[in-house]
Amino acid sequence: MAAGSSDGTVAKALEALDLVAAFGRPVRFSDLLEHSPYPKATLYRLLQTLVSQGMLAYEADRGCYTMGIRLVRLAHVAWAQSSLAPIARPHLDRLSSEVGETVHLAQLDHAQVLYVDKRNAREPVHMYSQAGKVGPAYCTGVGKVMLAYLPDAQLPALLAQQSWHRFTDNTLTTPDALQAELATIRARGFAFDAEEHEPGIICVALPILSSRGGVLGALSVTSTTSRTSLDALEGLVPVISDIARTIAQEAETWRFPEEGAHPIRKKA
Template sequence: MSGDGTVGKALDVLDQVASFDRPVRFGQLLETSCYPKATLYRFVQTLTNQGMLMYDADRQTYALGMRLVRLAHKAWTHSSLAPIARHHLDLLSASLGETVHLAQMDSSQVLYVDKRNAAQPVEMYSQAGRVGPAYCTGVGKAMLAHLTESALARAIEQQSFHRFTDSTLTSETALREELDAIRARGYAFDREEHEPGIICIAMPILTNAGRVLGALSVTGPTMRRTLAEMENWVPQLRAASENIAREAAAWRFPDMDQQKAG
């Protein structure tokens, strides 16, 4: 339950509707809601009146509304690296032939903001718009490794350390050791830590002052790739990361540290 008053509770309801991944009846919402029936109904009606939810009278179901779609598009344009990185993801995908991800941090988790499928795609968790764990994904660890100590401590507190596979890091100590290694080499690996049979190499996207903007990764199945092979792609990943950071700084992500210094 949100501690941010009425707005926070309304956002909780939006998250709940979204979690079904399909239109949902009020009774289904009520079954999983932390709010009393009258409170939930009031929020649902207000959100519907505001266009944040839409109601299908024939099916008696609620779904996310078109106003949210418009807001999401604006957020994608204003706050996401995706518009800047699109060309660089296309080049990496065409050159390497494996799945390319672009991610940013979202409340200490990984938000996949764009993706290019491999020439021979395989089923995997990541999709643009989906949120994943930071402690056991290549992009997540690449970003965690370059947070300030205070931000990293907050992020680690919010990691579940659930064991997805035999390779998953399940403690703060193990994660911090891994992050030290990532900082030393400059890039991260996913050694089947989130999904069996799926590995990746990931590169942080950093400003000149070292502030984390996001991360890039190239991902593939162990049946056709090894981490040693993927490590050969470091120069291409690093070049793409630096180009994205440079364009981001010039466009929508000016480095505040540099601004203050100037």
């Protein structure tokens, strides 16, 4: 669609919003301009529109932009209606209590992984993942297991959007290598992260699938090489599988939205 159309304006505003969010802190206009593809006047106009609509807030005393209260409200609604987190919360608590390790709940956000909830281990370990944070799909357990269960027609577009950055010596950095790994994952029903995203961090991950086989999300148990092994994590697959299946069943009752669906309860 041509620039200047309503869709083009909305897309630019959302890109500006993403840019502010990416800093993860209050950010000055000069910093945003340095990373923005838009000219100074265009970026300023987009930011002013977002502020006027409550999607951003401007702190005049510091000259910084932050997330707006309207955006926070919408985020809470989205979390409640379109996220697995409210459904999965008690089951994550149970899994965390049983295994004593870090538990992640994730969903695909286009070609990336969105961590929608997390439970820390009894002995917490510092790692990249946090609820609300976005991470790579091609080198995380939750990301790979969700990619493995997507329809074949969807996969090429998502692979084309991966960065293929080498985080560790174990990171898969080509589509061919990942596709071979995805075939193995689908055959056995679960994925590993064998220090592919962070050194010393390993996990086992299982998909959360609808009754039609659609990918709703993924569940993982994560630990470190200093206190466990991939073989030991594989031993947790039966309990993780049981909880993933329970979450999926409850999501079906809620009619969790797959493509084109709406998050409404089924009528009795």
